[in-house]
Amino acid sequence: MIKLRSLIHRSLIALVLLSTSVDAVEKEYMLKAGFLYNFARFGHWDSHLEPLDQFTICSPDKYFIDVANTALKNRTIKKLPLHNKLVTIDEVTTSACNMLFITSDTFAQWQNITPLDLKNIMVIGETDSFIENGGHIRFFLSSGKIRFEIAPQQLKDAGITMSSKVLRLARVVDR
8 A cells, every 4th residue: 555655656746747847848939939939020031921821930840839839829920920830851941931940859850951942941949059050040048048049141141131139139150
């Protein structure tokens, strides 16, 4: 009886710790989805968005897309409805993505793509070497807060410029 009670107690503790971890990841992804929304609002794409019927944020990470769907429900970007789309890395160039978010879980897939193929797609990630691997914006943690760094020249090479308002908040990096 004591062993059963101990087993139940340990199981409950593990469940609480697991749910706390899941909640932390969900909260982090909600914040990052909000950042992506603001990057889209303050970014300028050289190819005009007017002919589009929606603004599309893509990611190969289903969990991120699910969280972004909740966080960004009924939002618009430059008068276009915002759509979050689950894609494979191979589909990115043919999926009408305006932004691509690469999570740490999908970074290995990202390394197989040529960034030059991603004209007019803002590419955001969260791994240490993301910008060195062709990304435009990278999230990082500093003092327990989500911060970001931007490579403006890489954005420009992709046909996108970022508002000086956002650049002032970022850590600006060269290639």
